[in-house]
Amino acid sequence: MKNDQAKKYGMVIDLDKCTGCGACMVACMAENNIPFKEDESNKLDSITWMRVYQLTNGKPYPETDICYIPRPCMHCEGDHGHSPCVSVCPATATDYSQKTGIVSQIYTRCFGCRYCMAACPYHARYFNWWDPVWPNGMEKFLNPSVSPRMRGVVEKCSFCFHRHQLAMNKAFVEGRRELEENEYQTSCAQACPSGAIAFGDLNNPKHTVNQLAQPDNAHGGQPKNPEVFRLLEKLGTNPKVYYVSSREWVRRAGDNYLKNENPGKAH
Amino acid sequence: MKMDRRSFLSFVIGGAAGTALSPLPWKVTDDLAIWSQNWSWTPVPEDGEVGYVNTTCSLCPGGCGITVRKVGDRAVKIEGMKGHPVNDGGICILGLAGLQFLYGPSRIASPMRRTGERGENKWQKISWEEAISEVSKKLADLRSKNQSHALACISGYDGGTVPRLFERFLTVYGSANFVRTPAVRDSYELGLYLMQGTQANAGFDVENADYILSFGCGIIEGWGSPVRMFKANSHWKETGVKVTQVEPRLSNTAAKSDQWIPIKPGTEVVLALGLARVIVDESLYRREFIASHTAGFDRFVQNVLKDYPPEQVEKVTGIDKAVVVSLAKTFAAAKKPLAICGRGRGAGSESAGEIMAVYALNALVGNINQKGGVWAIPDPNYIRWPELEMDAQAAAGMQKPRVDGAGSKKYPHIRNLLHRLPEMINSTDASPVQALFVLEANPYYSVSDSAFVRKAWKKIPFIVSFSSFMDETAANADLILPNHVYLERHEDIPGAEGFIKPIIGLAKPVVNPQFDTLHAGDTIIRLAKMMGDPIAKAFPWEDYEACLEETFGDKWEALGEKGYWIDAGFEPSPWNKAFETASKKFEFASDDIGASFQNAVVKAEGEESAYPLLLIPYDSPRISAGRIGNPPFVIKTVADTVIKGKNGFIEVNPKTAIALGLSEGKSAVISTPRGSAKVRIHLFEGIMPGVVAMPTGLGHTAYDSFLAGKGVNINELIGPVEDGSSGLNAAWGIRAKLGKA
Amino acid sequence: MDSALIPKGVNRCPLSELILKLGPVVAVLLWGVVAMFMCWIKGLNQTNMNDSYGFALWIWADLTVIALGGGAFFTGLLRYIIGKDKLKNIINFAVLIGFICYSSALLILAIDIGQPLRGWFIFWHANVHSMLTEVAFCLTCYFMVLTIEYLPLILENRQIDRLPFFHNLSHNMHEIMAVFAATGAFLSFFHQGSLGGVAGVLFGRPFAFREGIFIWPWTFFLFTWSAAACGPCFTIMLLKITERITRKKLVKDDVVDLLAKIAGWMLTTYIIAKIIDTWYWAMVTAPSLGFELTDFYSNNPFYGMWILILEIVVCGIIPSIILISKKGRSNPVSFMTAVVLAVLGACVNRWAMVLQVMAAPVLTFEGWPMYYPSWQEVATTLLPVAYGIILVALSYRYLPVFPQEVELNPVESEDQGGKAKKAALSGAEVSPARA
Ligand SMILES: Nc1nc2c(c(=O)[nH]1)N[C@@H]1C(S)=C(S)[C@H](COP(=O)(O)OP(=O)(O)OC[C@H]3O[C@@H](n4cnc5c(=O)[nH]c(N)nc54)[C@H](O)[C@@H]3O)O[C@@H]1N2
Ligand SMILES: Nc1nc2c(c(=O)[nH]1)N[C@H]1C(S)=C(S)[C@@H](COP(=O)(O)OP(=O)(O)OC[C@H]3O[C@@H](n4cnc5c(=O)[nH]c(N)nc54)[C@H](O)[C@@H]3O)O[C@H]1N2
Ligand code: SF4
Ligand code: SF4
Ligand code: SF4
Ligand code: SF4
Ligand code: SF4
C-alpha cells in the first residue's frame, strides 16, 4: 500500500490560551464512558484520563501567578516505541502502534498488575478500583464506540482511538487511505472552548501540531520552537503531547532542573 | 473394593494427574477469564444508527448552539454546534455534561404532592389532571377573596415565550408579581436606560476591542456568554490584545490577563472614577464624541471627579497612584479600549454608580456603539400576542404595587428586586405572597441570607415548583409540576448574554420525554384553560407548540432548520440616533445620575471591630452556581483544595492564616453577621491578605448524592446590601471573622 | 496421639499443647483468609492502594519474602554446587523457609492483581520485554523446584516412608537433588535479578531507574546479591527463633557459623556494590534527569533521608563488619544483632524500591502522596506469616527437618543429653568440613 508512511498523532496544548475551565476533562468523560462515584475528591482514585493540573509560580501575593496544564496520556514513544509503560506490561495489554504512534490499552487483556502505572511518570494511568456503576437510567448516554471497563483493570487516554477507527472506516468506504486533519480529532480538542488543544499528525508538515511544535525527529522529537516544551523531557519518554507557553516559569515547571541549571539550554 | 492407604493415595494422585491432563481445567480457566471480561453488571452500550440533532443549550444565559449525537433513540454526547454565531463549535464544561441532567438521578419523574412536612422529602405521585386542578382550585380560591395579587412567580428568565406565558397568566389573573432572578444585566439595563435612555441589553464587541479593562469580570469563569468569552480570550492572545484585570483575588481571569491589579474589594468604582479623572485632567478623552454627543460632561467633571485625585484613589483602593495614572493612560491610548464590569460570572447585580462609572469610562474614549465597544442591543420583540382582556379583578390586582417594590416611586427604573421579597414577607404578619410559582429558578438555594429566606418561605402557604430536578426549591415546595428538561422540549431561547447581534435560539426535543413530565408552557396553558374565562381566553392556543409556531409565524420553518434566527446585519445606532434621553445625547450627569454617583461605594455589611476580615464569593468555571446544580461529571473536576469529601475550603492568604494560627487543611469556623459555617483552610498566595474567599455553587442540600452535602452554600453567610440609589442588591461580600474550629 | 507420625528419636510436645499454642496463629490465618476473599470478591477497593500507590504493602511483602527466601537457593548452591557439605544440616530448613516464602509470594500476587481470574495471561500473552514476565516465569518454575526439593522431606515422614514406592521415590530424588539445586540457583539468579529489574527499568521514575548492562539495570544484580546475602541471614534468624521456641539446639554452631560467614562476605561485597551504585546514581544518573539526591527524600516522617542511612549504614555496613569477623560471630548478642539487621536491611531496601518509588514526585507540580495499608492489606500480609509458622511447626513436628536434632537432643536420659549437648556446642567432635 502506498501512502503508508507512519503517522505520529500528537497534541500541542497552548497554555496561554488554556483557562483551566475543565471542559476537556468532561468532554473526555462523556466520550469515553468514564465512570463517576459519589465522592471524587480523593484525586488518587478518581479516573480522569484528562486531568487539568494547577501550577503556581510559588511567589507570594501579589507576585503570585497560576497556570493550568491539561494532562492526557502523553503517548510516549520513548526510544522507538519503548515507552515507559508498554515495555513493562507483562501481558501485552498495552501496546505502541508504530502506525499511529498511539499507546493502546486492551481492557480485556489487562489483568490489573498495575506495573504500567508504576512506570508512568505522568500519572496518566488509572486503575478501576471499583465496579463502574451508572445510576439507574444514566447508562443510556453510554457511547457504544467505547466499551465500559470492568473493575480491576487499568485504563487511560486513548487519543480517542475509536474516532480514528470510525474516520478510517469512512475513508475506506470512500476509497481513501489518508485522513484529513479535521477528520480525526479527539473529543477534548474538539470541545475546548478556548481552542487551546491542537491535535494531528506530528509528522505531517501541513498539520497544525507540526507547525506549532516543530518536532525534531532526529532528536527524539524535541521541539524546535523555543516556546514549546514537553513534560519531563529529560527522562527520555519522548512524549507526543507538547505545550506552548510564553511564560518562562511555566516552561521551567515542565521538567526538573538542578539549582543552577538554565532550562533554556535544554533546547 | 477395599480401600487401603496405598490404593487411596494412588487414586488421589492418579486422579489429580488425570484431571490436570484433561481439557477440563484449561477450559474452566479460560471460561472464567472470558466471564471476567463480560461481567453482566458492567453495562454494554446498545448500538444503533448514529444521528445528530442541532439544538440550543439553555443551561446558562450563554445561548450556545449544540449538536447532540444520538445512537438509536439514545442521546450519547453533546458537542458544540459548528458555525453557530455565538459559540462556533465550542462548548463549556456544563454544556458537555448536559446528558447527566437528562438521564440524571435528580429528575422528577411525575407530578407530586407533598405528604410530609416541607423539606421532609415525602411525596405522593399524582396525575397531571389532579395536579393542575389542585393549583386551579387554590388560585380560584385566592382570586375569589380578591387576593389575586398575592400570587407571585419567581422565574429564572423573562425572555422568550415560556416566561412570557407565565407573566401573561399572572397579568390576566391579576398579579404584577412576576419576579425574575437578578443578574448584572439588571445593572447594565439600568445604566443604558439612565445614560442613553434606551430600553435594551448591553452587548460587548469583545472580538474587536484592542484593550480590555475588566473590573472583576470573570471573563473565563462564565461571564457573559461563556463560550464566546473563552473564544474571545484566545483571540486576544493571538492578536496581542492586552487585558487588565482589577480584582482582589487571582482568579483564572486574573491569571490569564496580562496585568493583574489587586484592589481592595468593593472599591472598583473609585478606581473607575479615578481613571476618568486622569483622562479628563490630561485631556486624553475623545473630543469629537464628548463635544457633540454628550450632555453634562462639565457637571460630571466638577461634581464627581473632583473627589477622585490619584492620591485619594490610592488611599481607598490600595493601588499605587502611579499605577492608576499609567492605567488611565494605557486605556485612553488604545484605539478601541473596552471597560467592563460585573463581578465573577455576573450572576448578581452591581450598584448603579459602579455600572455608570464604567459606562462613563467607555464614553470618555467614545467607545459607545462603535466597533470594539459597548452596544445597546434592542429586544428582538417577536412576541406579539393578542391584547389581553382583563376583568375587574385582574385590573385591580395589576394596580396593586409589586411585592418587591420594583417600579415603585422608590425604585422607579428597576423591573425586578428578588432580594427584597424575603424582607417584605417577613415584615408583615400575613405574607403578601399567598401562592408562589417557581419557574427555572432555585431561590430557596440561591437567594442570599438563607436563614432569612427559609423564614419567609415558611410563611408562604402554597408553593408550586415547575422544576425538572429535585433542587432545594422543589424539595421545599408543596406541589411539583415537573417541566421537560431542555433536551426534551421545544422552546425559543432569545439572546445570548452580552452578544452583539439580536439572536433567538431554538431548543428542540432531542429525545422523547424520559418521564411523566409536561412542558411548562403546556402546564400553564392547561391551567389557564381549567380556570375558565377570562383567564382561559387569554390563552387561545391549543398547546404550547401551537403558541410557539404562531409566535414565530413565517420565521418558524427557517428557525427549525437552522436552529437559530439572527439579525446578522445588525449594526448599533449611530451616535446621532442612539440616545433617547431628553437631551438626545449621552448623559454623563443628570439629577438621577448624580445621586447614583454619590452612593457609588457599597460598603460591606458588618463592623470591622467584630469582623476584621472580608469574605468574598468567587465563581469557578467548574462549579455551576445559579439555578443549575453541578452534575456528577462536573463536580468530579473540582480540585481537592475546594472540596474534600464533604468539606468545603475557604481561601486564605498565608499571612492572614499565620496571624490566626491556621494552617493548610485545618478546620475553622467562618462567621459573618448573617451566619456561620464550618470550613477547611486552603492557603492561597493569590488572595489579598485580610480577604478570604469561598466558591459559589456548593453546599447544596438537594439534588443527588453526587452533589448534596458538599461544601458550604455561601448564601448562608452573605445578605443583600441595597444600592442606595437604585435599590439593586449590590452586595459583593461581607465582613467576617475566622477562627479555629 | 499423633506419635506414629513423629520422627524417631525426638521429643515433641503433646498434640494438645501444640494446638493450643497454634490457636492464635490459626486465628490470624483465618483473619487473613477472610480479608483475602474480601479482596477477591469485592475487589481491590478493599485496600488503601491508589493510583499513586499502584504497588504498595503487598508488592513490598512479595519482594521481601522472595529476597529472604533467597536463603534456599543460596544454601542449595553452596551445598550442592560449591560443595559446602556441612550445610546439609541446615539445607532442609532453608528449603522449607524458601518454600514458605515463595508460596506466600505467589499467593500475595494472586490477591494483588485486579483480575485474578486472568492471572495466567502473564504466561499466555507473555511480553518478553517485561521484567514482570521474567519474574512470573522464573518464580513459578523455581516454586516447582522448591516443591520438588521439599517433597523428599515430606516423603521421609515415618509413615509415608514406610511405603516402598515413596521410599524409593524419595531416595531417588535425593540422588538428583543437585540437578534441581543447580536449576533452582539459575532460576533464582534470574528472578531475584528481574525483581530488581522491575524497579530499575522504570526510566520514568528517577528514584528507581538505574543504568546497567544490556537489558539489566544494576538493581538486577544488586537484588540477587542482596538476596544471597540476606536470605541466609533470614534462615539463621528463623533457626534461632525456632530453637528458642523449641528450647532445643537444632543445628550445630559450626554449620551456622559457616553460613553466617559466607553471608557476611556476601553482605560486605553487596554493600560495597550498593554504595557505589548509590553514589553513581546520586552523582550521575539522577542529576542527568534533573534531580538532586535530596529531591528524593522528603521532610515527611516516612520518606526521610533516614531510610538511606538505615539501609546502608545501620543494616549494611554494621552487620557486614560483625559477620565477617570471627569475634562478631562468636558473641551471641552481636551475632544476632547482625543477623537481624541484615534481614531488616533487605526489608528496608525492598521498601524503598517499592514504596518510595511510588511516593517520590516526578512531575514538578506534584507532592508526596501518603499511604497506609488497610486492615485487609495487613491481614493478607500476615496470612503468609501465620501460614509459615504453622508449616514450620508441622514440618518440625512430623518431618526430619533437622538432621542434627537427634544427636544434639538425645532423648534417653537427662544426663547424657546434657553431655552430648556440651560436646556439640564445643564443636570439637563434629565431622570435619569437607576438603
Ligand atoms: N429554558 C430556558 N431558556 C432561557 C433561559 C433559561 O434559563 N432557560 N435563559 C436564557 C437567558 S439567561 C437569557 S439572558 C435569555 C433572555 O432573552 P432576552 O430576549 O434577551 O430576554 P430579556 O432581555 O430578559 O427580555 C426582556 C426584554 O423584553 C422587554 N420586555 C419586558 N417586559 C416585556 C413585556 O411584558 N412585553 C414585551 N413585549 N417585552 C417586554 C424588555 O424591553 C426587555 O429588553 O433567555 C434565555 N432562555
Ligand atoms: N435584567 C435581566 N436580568 C436577568 C435576566 C434578564 O433577562 N434580564 N435573566 C435572568 C436569567 S435568564 C438568568 S438564567 C439569570 C442568571 O441566573 P442563573 O440562572 O441563576 O444562572 P447563572 O449563574 O447566570 O448561569 C447558569 C449556570 O451556568 C453555569 N455556567 C456558565 N458558564 C459556565 C462554565 O463555563 N462552567 C460551568 N461549570 N458552569 C457554567 C453557571 O455556573 C451557572 O450556575 O439572570 C437573570 N437576570
Ligand atoms: S478545555 Fe481547553 S481551556 Fe479548558 S481546561 Fe481544557 S484545555 Fe484548558
Ligand atoms: S504518559 Fe504514561 S501511560 Fe501514557 S504513554 Fe507515557 S508512560 Fe504510558
Ligand atoms: S495493569 Fe494491565 S496494562 Fe498495566 S501492566 Fe498490568 S496487565 Fe499490563
Ligand atoms: S484524547 Fe480523547 S481519550 Fe485522550 S484525553 Fe482527550 S478526549 Fe480523552
Ligand atoms: S456556555 Fe451556557 S449555553 Fe453555552 S454550552 Fe455552556 S451552559 Fe450551555
Ligand SMILES: [Mo]
Ligand atoms: Mo440572562
